Amino acid sequence: MQSVSPSLALAWSGPPLTAPYMALASLPIVVLLTLIMGCRWSAPKAGAAACLVTTALACAGFGESARGLAISSTKGLSLSLFVLSVIWSAVLLYNIVEGLGGIRIIGRTMGRLVGDPLAQALVVGWAFAGFMQGVAGFGVPVAVVAPLLVLMGFGAAQAAAIVLIGHAWSVTFGSLGSSYYTIQLVTGIHGDVIAPRMAALFALPIVASGFAVAHVQGGLAALRRGTWAILLMGGAMALAMWLTARFGMPQLASVIPGLVGCCIGWLASRLGLFGRGSKRAPDPTGTRVLEIGGGSQTAAAPAERSFHLAFLPYYVLIGLSLLSQWPALRAIKAGWGLDYPGLRTGLGFSVEPQKRYAAIELLRHPAPLILFGILLSYAIYRLSDRWKPRLFTGALRTTYAQCISTSVGICTMVMMAVIMTDTGMTALLGRAIAAGAGSAFAVFSPYIGVLGTFMTGSNTNSNVMFGALQLESARALAIDTVAVASVQSIGGALGSAIAPTKVLVGTAVVGLSGREGEVMKRTIPYCMALALLVGVQIAILLKL
Template sequence: MTFLLAFLPIAVILSLMIGYRWGASRAGAAGYLTALVVAIAFFGAGPRLLAYAHAKALLLTVDVLLIIWAAFLLFRVADEAGAIAVIGDALPHLTADRGMQALLIGWVFASFLQGVGGFGVPVAVIAPILVGLGFSPLAAVVIPSVGHSWAVTFGSLGSSFNALMAATNLPFDVLAPDAARFLGLAGIAVGLMVLHAAEGWGAVRRLFLPTILLGAVMAVGQYLAATAGLWNVGAFLGSLAGLMVAIPLARRYRGQMGDNGHLDTRRVLVALSGYAVLVAITLGVQLIPGIHDTLSKVGVLRVNFPEMATSQGFVTPAGPGRTIRFLRHAGAILGISSLLAFLIYRRAGWYQPGAGRRIVTGTVQRVMSSSVGIAAMVAMAVVMQHAGMTDALARTLADSVGRAYPAIAPWIGALGAFMTGSNTNSNVVFAALQQRTAELLGYTVALILAAQTAGGALGSVIAPTKIVVGASTGGMAGREGEVMRKMLAYTGTLVALMSIIALLGA
């Protein structure tokens, strides 16, 4: 009964989004209200606990929305200038093969963006490009969402992997090898799924060998980087190696090019400059110690919360909430990139009068409704964590499977990412539990934790907040349920694959 009650808010969201095709705003509000009622009535959450939980949720919401608003702002800056159309027109000069376009842009380039930025950037950047190439809005959202999922743990410059180390107090050389192996194998499967989402089984059969080659290159690159201590740039280096191989492969699989006219290289470079600025600023802020350290100390919002307990005895230890370092926040990086990109495009003469006003208005109109859904989802997740509902779900799942625990470990990671919206949070919430359970059952801790973070990485892309982001930038706003249904099939298969690998390795 406890498990069913704890699962009820998730069931409400899933049924409303998938069964009744509700948008994320309404479904999220319903899920939040359900979590609130269950937490108070059955898990002993009192007013003090709920007040602090909502304060934490507010910090998390600000953290998430800064990224979402800034990411969409960058898209509007580029789109208003016509840069998206220029890139879309240029890509057929490299390859007109729809499957290769999906692999190159929706898998390899999406993984590269996850490596250097993450935080919703891959889908926000790539979905509009794919729409411009003629992909359906649904495919344009699903392809990069699935495509970057394998790069989440070692992407965002290692934030999720760092959380795994912090939560378990284990060093990188213990955790990285198994985690990189799990995710490398997932990456190859992801490539095949990207092809399937683009053109069905025919594309999978036709481009099977190039996909395996690209997947192997990226997997090996990430493994070598992560195990050598460069875990913070593991996904970046792996996907960079993939790009170096993918470009000549794309030229080989050119498809029916036809007469595409003259390729204006200068216009393409100007169009790409907005995203080049994003990559350059991200690398500078994250990898140059002087800049990184200075920005980490200035403009920091950090709130410490006391220990909280439910009337049933579930304790949330004292500690800080979400720390927001505004000057090196991904939202700040995206915002600065948007400003610089706007100046570049304006200097190039790509804007019509009133462009600035249209950019701001378009951003507010598109993202406002999504923000309501995100706030509700975050509040639901935090209330469930502090009421002990998340813990009850994980413990019941673990206790019910016994010696088959390795098969369930990826699903716990995926559950945590689905509920909290990120692999980082899933690792923070569940890594210690997974570690202790592995010790009690006699399994290799590193293998179970690899299953945890792999499941969290793959499951993070179906978090309702991520679905909202993808839908809002790919022309699917209000149709998030369709995206969720499509994504569940691919993500479920990937997490099941991680279960099989964990069982075989245990």
């Protein structure tokens, strides 16, 4: 059997570059795709099946020993724990704030900032949705913000589409950085290198997603009258993302830009940068019914000071994140991590030893910082007599219910991905993709990320599945690996606008259950266009 490209065989030590081995290497991904999209299995169930297939192939076809398989599987669990600890702590913090009524107060405050429909779509559906993705993820922005837009007078399908498109820019650094940390770890690129590069590459999709939201809200007329406001908001959000990532706080690189966008949007509205548009009268009673999380709640408009009390845990978290950048604290390396020996398969593929692999550092990893923030917030709320009895245990139960399925899915998919990487399957597929795509690979690359999120509903899972694959493809083509790894996660973030799991959340909270296709028809063209824009951008940058 002939190899696909003799030039790609140079300096290659591992599985043979032949069609049978490429077919075997692609089988785990084919199984996962088929089970999720064809058989409609859940991500945990499909991930477990694909992991079993990968394990069997590693031993039977790619020369992996039982010892090597055990090491790769344990590495997968270490990486899973690194990512899941961020997700668990972020969702726990959100549930505590929600249990105190803070999310409703924050949402209503943001909604009252502006009265113009276009400004509302951008401030609430674009900037505030990004902030909510930053602190929680898991479909929370869609569940919280879509009903707010409906209450402001937007159509149900329109509201769901605005939030799905509007929050996508914030997904990679969302959930306090879970997807970002995944792509950083599976590619092995140091955080100080990939974080600012990725944030810089996000600038164009951030601004473009603002124009997409405006077009959903009011067509070409909204684009014309909102151009300067969108450029101002988007530019400020992009700059805030880059600065946050550049100064070592990627866990806040969606939270802070989202807040900046809300403030700039409010200022733009006050300055008349949205032009002349219709204004809706404010709610005369100061009371609104919010349908968030499946229930209806009526609450009076809070005083301004209530917003700051509601936002207190996030103030604390931002403060702790800034404090953790103090050189004396950055020098502290206390934490937990395991060392793994190097590996060599029977087919000659080698893996370097790993020191403190996926280490959870006490003052650098987001999870400990979030937990410290929860403790400080608890102390402040308790001293001010604002803590509710049994709130913490209730938040823990809710977090467990929300996270257990996703956690199982992430563990199985991460183990599958690490086994594929350590046996040379991923490197083999990367070289095959490089041979097939050639110079068009850069344009094609973001769509791989989109596909991963569409399949699994998660940018994190997309990065697990395809991050190392994209890296190996870039290496085979001798192009910028940092840029390609960044584009993988950017594409995965944009794919959140069309992920069926998130669309289901959006339709459910606005009363459109069973009409998911109506929403997806609105979001798919924007998602595909944004991914193309990212692909063209990276293709141009790689040629400069």
